[in-house]
Amino acid sequence: TYLGQIxxxxxxLKFGYYDTxxxxxxxxxxxPSPEAYKEGKIExxxxxxTLEDKEVIVVDELSRINRxxxxxxxxxxxxxxxxxxxxxxxxxxxxxxPINHQGTKPLDEAFADRFIAFIPTPLFSEMEVETRKRIIAxxxxxxxxxxxxxxGVEDRSYRARHVLSDKKFQEAAARLREVIKDSATLYMSFxxxxxxxxxxxxxxxxxxxxxxxxxxxxxGRRLKMIKRFLEAVLVTEAARQGVAVDKLNEDExxxxxxxxxxxxxPHQVTGKRELSAHKIMLAHDExxxxxxxxxx
Numbered sequence: 001t002y003l004g005q006i007x008x009x010x011x012x013l014k015f016g017y018y019d020t021x022x023x024x025x026x027x028x029x030x031x032p033s034p035e036a037y038k039e040g041k042i043e044x045x046x047x048x049x050t051l052e053d054k055e056v057i058v059v060d061e062l063s064r065i066n067r068x069x070x071x072x073x074x075x076x077x078x079x080x081x082x083x084x085x086x087x088x089x090x091x092x093x094x095x096x097x098p099i100n101h102q103g104t105k106p107l108d109e110a111f112a113d114r115f116i117a118f119i120p121t122p123l124f125s126e127m128e129v130e131t132r133k134r135i136i137a138x139x140x141x142x143x144x145x146x147x148x149x150x151x152g153v154e155d156r157s158y159r160a161r162h163v164l165s166d167k168k169f170q171e172a173a174a175r176l177r178e179v180i181k182d183s184a185t186l187y188m189s190f191x192x193x194x195x196x197x198x199x200x201x202x203x204x205x206x207x208x209x210x211x212x213x214x215x216x217x218x219x220g221r222r223l224k225m226i227k228r229f230l231e232a233v234l235v236t237e238a239a240r241q242g243v244a245v246d247k248l249n250e251d252e253x254x255x256x257x258x259x260x261x262x263x264x265x266p267h268q269v270t271g272k273r274e275l276s277a278h279k280i281m282l283a284h285d286e287x288x289x290x291x292x293x294x295x296x
Contacts, residue, residue: 002060004185007145010173011180013090018055022063022130023049029082042083050083055090062096062111063104063269070111075145077114086159100269106271113221117263182239183232190235195245198290199234204228205287213286214279216272226264233260254291258284 001017015207018028028051030044046052059073075081080089094115112118122293124132164172189195203226211217218226237256238245261284267275 001060001095002057004058007091010176011056011090011119011168013055014053016057018057019060020069020073021061023069026067028072039169051076051087051089053088055088057089057091058093058095061097062094062107063099063101064240067108070108074111092176096269097294099269107266109266109270112217112266113220113225115266117260117264117278118266118269120268179236179239183236184280186235186238186245187231188247190231193246194293195234196231198293199230201226201290202257202287203230205290206283209283210279213282214275216275222266224260230260238253250292254288256289257291
């Protein structure tokens, strides 16, 4: 939630938060307008909760979502539309507790396939000491709200504070906007580059290798998601370095693609534990020849 909020602020986009374990479909889409209905139209009445004007959203508690709500969210996550109406969404992030926590359940595969990547958060005990101390010491805006009230400095918005100073935050936000703009420019011409063809070859080889190594056959939607994720990461990395995508260091490229393809596999959220990291890397190693341009 905090990440989504500060990302929206950094990009100058409107932020929205949705707890799928509590939100109803009417909260997301809004109630139909009686006046529009009289004219034979179905138009929702927007509220501060509806998606009509949101640009960056966090969809939370995915591992506690009920089936009716997961079906309702499919269109939003898959096409950024709701009941056929286009939405201004630019960034969608999901959040969930691991599926071995009490009260959670694995994600439906069709639902999971609407997400481009799955990024696990390490256990607190596994983090470096300095990282743990920063987390413990960081003020979130919700620290001692009663003290703020009684001292007369209550902030009723409970706005999350930046971990960085305001100056460093503004500098980082400006750099982020610059990299996104440059990466978008690179992406528009990426489809015609030799690297784009190599990525397509890589994804196809990876799917074949994974079917052989792990006996798991990936569907077309997941393979397209992997391709989109790899392309997005590569153009962003090229923009960050200020080089063309085809000029990225080959060894670094192969390592980056391996890390990304592992994050683009939904097995940890759908409960398919038989797909190990080792088998994913075996399939990646076999497909990596495409990235080197070694295919005839």
